[in-house]
């Protein structure tokens with residue numbers, strides 16, 4: 001099976017990105033043909049400082065490798081090094097409809113506060129994402145729940161294109177993990193954890209040190225009910241139990257039973273230690289990779305060449321069926 005996913009190199013990845021998309025993708029690399037992408041062309045749909053973006057791209061590469069992406073098995077590449085993404089992005093913009101892009105909730109969320117003052121790229125972004133996926137005949141896309149609507153658009157565009165121009169694209173399916181597909185913000189369990197949140201209390205970044213993790217978990221918003229239970233009416237607590245499950249592999253119900261009478265304070269303290277223990281080895285590996293920029297460059301450049309070969313053949317085929325070729 002061909003599997004593909006991407007993460008934006010904006011800020012430092014948080015545990016939502018890690019458990020929601022990166023780890024599920026890595027689990028698939030053993031048996032499947034995984035394409036793992038640093039989606040820098042998506043990152044620039046909101047203003048980025050060039051030096052910081054460059055650092056974030058290096059960080060993302062190091063994080064993917066440290067988390068377990070094996071460049072011998074998977075293709076790790078940078079979107080902007082493969083020109084076919086921008087090219088198919090344009091071709092598909094002629095297939096996408098204003099109405100369907102206007103319905104995208106992520107665009108509405110990101111643009112509402114800013115009025116007209118957002119880039120056109122932020123609006124057409126889901127079409128570029130569709131191009132990312134369709135270029136590689138991708139069958140499955142591991143993502144968090146917030147990307148579900150973009151995947152539906154991708155499927156609609158693929159089906160429309162195939163109907164109008166003949167069978168060209170594979171119609172992909174999302175893979176959304178129930179336990180990790182929507183990790184909530186620690187400071188507000190009504191919203192998802194997000195890299196671009198105004199307060200760092202919203203998230204645990206992959207690089208947070210032990211004390212920061214302890215403080216953030218301690219101040220995580222829960223509720224005033226006593227006891228520990230798995231209950232949709234207690235989203236803050238349920239989120240902490242989900243994170244506990246993700247770092248220890250212990251089922252949520254067993255964790256809840258163990259802390260039933262021990263209370264929230266103990267649960268938070270032990271969760272913080274479990275998170276620290278989980279992240280420390282990963283942080284060490286990330287720092288080791290970051291000390292070796294030549295190796296990062298080699299991995300990304302080899303991966304991007306491999307990706308470009310497949311992607312440019314697909315764009316050639318798309319141009320042909322659209323009538324953009326002379327012969």
Ligand code: TYM
Nearest residue numbers: 005006007008016017020021129143144181182183192193
């Ligand atoms: P991005 O960079 O916002 O997030 C990367 C991945 O992390 C998931 N995610 C979460 N999962 C669980 N809980 C959360 N709180 C949480 N926050 C984020 C996202 O769903 C995503 O899977 N448009 C994409 C990047 C992209 C892409 C692609 C993905 C571009 N092209 C092609 C797949 C295939 C994005 O902005 O993800």
